[in-house]
Amino acid sequence: MTDPVLTSSLLYLDDVRVSFDGYKALRGLSLVLAPNEMRAIIGPNGAGKTTMMDVITGKTRPDTGTVFFGGSVDLTKRDEAEIANLGIGRKFQKPTVFENHSVDTNVLLALKAPRGAFDTLFGRAARDRRERIDGILRRIRLWDHRARRAGDLSHGQKQWLEIGMLLAQDPKLLLVDEPVAGMTDSETATTAELLREIARDHAVVVVEHDMAFVRDLGVKVTVLHEGAVLAEGPLDQVSADPRVVEVYLGR
Amino acid sequence: MPSTRIVAALLALLAGIGAGLGAARAAPVDDALAHFAADKFPETDVGIDALVASGAPTAPAVLGALSDGRLFFDPGSRKVYVVDAAGTLDDAATGAKAADVTQGGLKKVRLNNAIRSKIAAAVGGLDLVSPDRTKRLAAADTAFAAHDAKARGAVEAALAKEEDPAIKAMLVQARAAIVAASGTGPEAERLDAIATLKARGDGDALNLVDQAGAAPDASPAVKAAAASAAAAIRFTLAVWQALQNAWYGLSLGSVLLLAAIGLAITFGVMGIINMAHGEMVMIGAYTTYVVQQALASSALGGASLLVAVPAAFLVAGAVGIAIERLIIRHLYGRPLETLLATWGVSLILQQLVRTVFGADNRPVAAPAFMAGSFHVGGLEITAGRMWIVVFTVGVFAALQIVLRATPFGLRMRAVTQNRRMASAMGISTGRIDALAFGLGSGIAGIAGVALSQIDNVSPNLGQSYIIDSFMVVVFGGVGNLWGTLVAALSLGVADKFLEPFAGAVLAKIAILVFIVLFIQKRPRGLFALRGRAVEA
Amino acid sequence: ADETVKVGVLHSLSGTMAISETTLKDVMLMLIEEQNRRGGVLGRKLEAVVVDPASNWPLFAEKARELISKDNVAACFGCWTSVSRKSVLPVFKELDNILFYPVQYEGEECERNVFYTGAAPNQQAIPAVDYLMSADGGNVKRWVLAGTDYVYPRTTNKILEAYLKLKGVKPEDIMINYTPFGQSDWQTIVSDIKKFGSAGKKTAVVSTINGDANVPFYKELGNQNIKATDIPVVAFSVGEEELAGMDTKPLVGHLTAWNYFESIDTPENKAFIDKWHAFTKNPKRTTNDPMEAHYIGFNAWVKAVEKAGTFKADPVIDALIGVSVPNLSGGYATVMPNHHITKPVYIGEIGADGQMNTVWQTPGLVVAQEWSPYLEGSKDLIGDWRSPMSCGNYNVKLGKCGGAA
Amino acid sequence: MLNVDSIDLFYGAAQALRKVSLTAELGRVTCVLGRNGVGKSSLLRAIVGQQPIRGGTVSLAGEDVSRLPTHARARRGIGYVPQGREIFPLLTVKENLHTGFAPVGRALRHVPEEVFDLFPVLKTMMHRRGGDLSGGQQQQLAIGRALVTRPKLLVLDEPTEGIQPSVIKDIGRAIDYLRGRGDMAIVLVEQYFEFARDLADSFAVMDRGAVVLAGARADMVEHEVRAHLSV
Amino acid sequence: MPSQRILSGRGLVFLAVLVAAAVLVPVLSLAVPPASPFHLSAYAVTLVGKYLCYALLALALDLVWGYCGILSLGHGAFFALGGYAMGMYLMRQIGARGTYANPNLPDFMVFLNWHDLPVTWWGFSSFTYAMAMVLLVPGLLALVFGYFAFRSRVTGVYLSIITQALTYALLLAFFRNEMGFGGNNGLTDFKDILGFDIQSAGTRAALFSASCAALALGYVVAAAVTASKFGQVLVAIRDAESRTRFLGYRVETYKAAVFTLSAMMAGVAGALYVPQVGIINPGEFAPANSIEAVIWVAVGGRGTLVGAALGAVLVNWGKTFFTGVFPEYWLFLLGGLFVGVTLFLPQGILGLVDRLTAPRRPEPPAERPVAPDEQVLPAPVAE
């Protein structure tokens, strides 16, 4: 690994291709993310944004291409649990929580702690754990709902819970798929602030269609289209790109 | 059938071809018949010889009656009578009507397999020159199988007269068989026989060739010819055997498919762990029985199986709909509890059938078109199995059409994938559920019609198929009808290729182990649906 | 009036064995009802206690215990499969009660608390083979021993194999095949039999195939055109009851070996059949061999109770030995010291009407060999429950009784 | 067209709707706004019949449909685009659209052209399984599917969620077009204030299971509404 | 919330009942004279002892099914294997007291003309060895089988069906005399255990108490496991397996661990069952037995542990009662019971108890959300 780009990057995707029964979802996607960088990803529906996250988190194996984490770890050779333990956390586009667990148990399960069967069977609860959980619950405004079954939450509340779980995981790299879908404008602003704060010492990849939110984030934007990068740069620059307007923003 | 045979034999007798039979015409028939009245097998045996030797015109009729169990005797007077097809009594000696005798006081002349074989041989010799083509062919075949040296004269005489090429070929083979089996005769004749048998190329031919080669005075040339012929036949046989196994596998597979196909709907598509599936099959089988009983004496008797198909579909389907409306309906969204409830239903249905019909098996007769077997080259195909294969293909195709090409099929799939949303699309989920469960049950009922032909019609019928059915549906990939098809056929074929050397029990164990291992490789079955749509 | 005396009926009414065993429950009810009409036993009425062990072997043991210790039955009539008998055996020994076991079995057992009213191998299997080897039976030279994969067929075939070899049959002329319970696809096996039988020597099949698997087996024989004149099949587990559930046309001429046929023409049998039809209100219900065994066992028990003057198990067990009661084929069945009974052996041909026509029978009664002389482990054993020996497995070589604790 | 009158709705013992009333008229768009978890989706579920109500009535064109099952309401002309899309995952796009044939007469059993005009991407994906589509594509399919039933009342639950900006504009235009046709009443639940404001003829803001603010478009004062939407 | 108390009030009641039974039953059966109405017959003691073994099996099953969503349709196999290990020990105890008086071979081997004890039987004269096998054989089988299956991500019905295939294959294998485990007849006619007459009232009472103890211990272990964070991960796996993976939990390890634990519990249940019923044979491997065990759990209340045990006892008691009292109609009653429970007691008997004891609790939602493992048809889940 002598490639300087590779070794200095936190996440390195090169020429990743994925196809499903002949349908090409990713066609040579390349992306480099520096440590502690926040990146916004936009692009038309079906561009391959979620698929990209699937590739990074081990859910989907690319047909070809390289995916490296932290400069040397080949993610295509690892499974989901290993990748998660490397420090990659994810919020799913459709909120996915443990429906039969209470809200706070959901957070507890996500909390950074040893994941081994032995650890969870015999491990002792750390003293500060309760506080961490409570802090997160307040932050995502589900404190009042902490004892409820997660399955009974409304759609938006589940979105928040997922964000809370991601915070609890405290990963090195956060992959956030459409965090503000279904949120009100003020919630959206709060979320942007939250992500900016996290980005101070974490790397973050955010996928969103809400341009106001992306603008709030104030970071470099990558535009995907048909499984490859179409444009990259500050939001103002890419939104001025006529190709981006044509396929994505519309007139 | 017997009567035509007798006519043929009679004609042969009258033509005086029965190899010396004519000369002894004056011998006392009564003496011969008296042996039959002794009620002892050795006596009967003697009687047959005596009767044939007597050359009596009634002999064929008497022998026919004997082999059909229609020959009676009066223990007192020791007179022997033939009961003809119409049930009237004829005096066996004269063939005249015996008006003054009634069957009540008579005893049947008993038979055993040795006697049956003897009669067959006696009557068969006569059939070699029957004017009836099929009869001659059968007789030639019998002569081949018996390869009795004593019959050589008759075979050669028939060969001289025969014009039909097929029968002629068969007679040539019969003569070859006699030569090969006897292990005597000139070398050229023996070599000729070996060549004929090699061309025939079946298991019987192999035995005979081996016998020819092993004859004590066989020349080196004969030995070599026999050895090479045997090798050639063995190869042919091995090829046919493989094909035969494939056919057995296919036919077992189609039974598995038929049993599983209804489950592919109630379980595969609807997601109900339907433990009562086997009982729907059983209900279909009992429907077949009832239909057959009801039609036994009517004009439709012969077609009862054809009537049973729709009847079984309706009966099992109706039971299915009733179960769905009364029980399953309350369990959507709780699929595992369907296991519990349908298990209960299965117990109830089994006991219900046991209470109504009794615990023992019910007889279901095979219609004529499903009886017996025929050969295709070295393959033996039994008619019943063949029709089941055909039937299965038909049911499968019909179901595919219903599911893929009708609004009902689409709605059914929509309902089972997302009940609430389907309802919001204006689909009456209750009706679709009931009909779908009814369809699955109805098809299980149809399977019961076919299974009544090869298995016990008993309250336990369903139990013996339920595990295999689940295995097939899951192995093929839940929710995929083609998967069910391929799974059933491949499990059937695999089983039948393993069975000859592993035995039935080990073959079955091997198949189960194979399924366990296979699922490790493909955790969602053979034809797993893939992609985001099915991710869990 | 005195209290009634209870008699246990321990036959499966559900599950796989219900097919065979339900009838035996019915016949017991008939026999008990009839006995009561005659005034009962020792002046007391009998009462049948029917339970359903549901073809579940441990449940047999539980139900046996229930009958004996909860219902206080004086004796039990029950079981069909050997495993069910093995399962209840410890219970009968522990609680010292009597079991009448009415089905042909593999032998190799001789217990004080059990009376074996079915056939031992030498009362069914061996004579059947003898018949087939005879000129009458077709001078069979080649043998297929086909059975369901469990202990009765396996042991019986072991005995037969030893016996055949003793008679000079070469190992290559014996083919042994086992199939699972409920085997329904017989295509391969039947075609193998056909092939085995086409080697030029007269071949017969000795079938120890169990209940359910028989229907598809015979159907396949018919389909593949194997006629009884070509390769006869002699079966030990196919009776009138099983045949009633089959289309018998393709089976005509195949053989069965039993100690009783419904077709046997004796006044006793006729009376029995009439009673049976009246009791079941079904003029078509068939009778079969295990039913006769219960008939004999029950009458022997009644007689022994009367002889002992008590219903207590121990005296009745002792009294049973030597008791002779009529069987249904015009002779007598005697309870021997080995707790088995004497039996005539019949070979019958299956007729189109589902009845057996006797083609051969043993000249006299056959005494059971509970310990097979053809098996190494048992050839030195005898059972005799008379005192002073009082032992089910006396080793004549060692001069002592095995297993006594 | 639609008249929701003072309904109550419970999940177990928890009350999700309190005396909620709402009306929607042909050719007009009624917007429902509110923060997460205030009961917007519950209200729509009550309208389409997926969740039973305790009190009050739901009537459609004057007929009380409160006790009718969901499919019967669909036959009376309610088309529903649920939150979370609820695509039939194993049916193809085409089959998903065809499920909308159930409540319409034989003559109408074809997919109206406007569906493909609005969402051309569907045309290229006709034979792919609905569950394989991307989130936004599924959302488009869900709307198209509802239109196949030729609804008189179209109920949309956050239809812009996860949709790219250009298509949001298309959806806005589509709703505008449908309104313009005048044969359809539209109820739209939306978080996205601008989008709602641009489309609404009338609006209702919900909080904690009750309608706290309602009126015509003219009464829709941004800061008042936003006050209810912020945390 | 996390780290709940291990024993709920209900659990304590359950344990108390078991302890009381373990003490009282021996007293009532041994010290109270048979004439007394309080006397317990050997029949009753053994019968209830058998139910307790079933209860332990149900408990083991509930642990994997109720908490981790592994619907095993082959748990009877582990039960039977434990039973065989015990049966083999008991057979060896017979020694030369068998029918053929052969000191080296069990009877069934003698009459099949075997000469040497198969390797599989070595060591079974030792009680310790046999007890180790009771745990190891089912445990090892479950570990190997489970590890491979879970690693390959076999889930839902696919897993259920291969567990069924497993027990079915074992059934057929054990039927074969060649296997050397007594074929269809299995192992029976035991004489004594640890030197005590297996049929004596004292031994019976002791076995009963041992069953109580095993059930109690099994319950405490299962309750501790489910109350730990491990238990919460299990539930998470049950409800959203792939989501759990994305949080970094090695799902296959968790599943294999709990499956193995459960199999060992089932093995112990089988080992205690055999001396009480007096026979072990391949019938115990019958798939229907395993399905029935699932049904006990469902009847009692899935995911409640106590309910599973209760369900096992109740259904089996019903079976005993019905087969004795209504031999011709008991299947109607039992079948009706199963249907009735599903329709009217959706959370099982314990659900009913909950409803009756806590009437003010909110009603359960009409349609319980379907956990993904229950989804026979794979459900679409997030991108």
Ligand SMILES: Nc1ncnc2c1ncn2[C@@H]1O[C@H](COP(=O)(O)OP(=O)(O)OP(=O)(O)O)[C@@H](O)[C@H]1O
């Ligand atoms: N498992 C799969 N099987 C088949 N097609 C798939 C699969 N996963 C993704 N696709 C296809 O790949 C393309 C990219 O999907 P993806 O979900 O990555 O898009 P996206 O950029 O996240 O879109 P959106 O903004 O709508 O969420 C889509 O056309 C989708 O249908």
Ligand SMILES: Nc1ncnc2c1ncn2[C@@H]1O[C@H](COP(=O)(O)OP(=O)(O)OP(=O)(O)O)[C@@H](O)[C@H]1O
């Ligand atoms: N199935 C359910 N069982 C129990 N409670 C539920 C259920 N669905 C929703 N709730 C609760 O009812 C309340 C209203 O939920 P609803 O889904 O209607 O909110 P919403 O306004 O649509 O929110 P969002 O903007 O997040 O979609 C919430 O508190 C939610 O937690």
Ligand SMILES: NC(N)=O
């Ligand atoms: N003893 C028998 N037939 O199993």
Ligand SMILES: [Mg+2]
């Ligand atoms: Mg996406």
Ligand SMILES: [Mg+2]
């Ligand atoms: Mg909502």
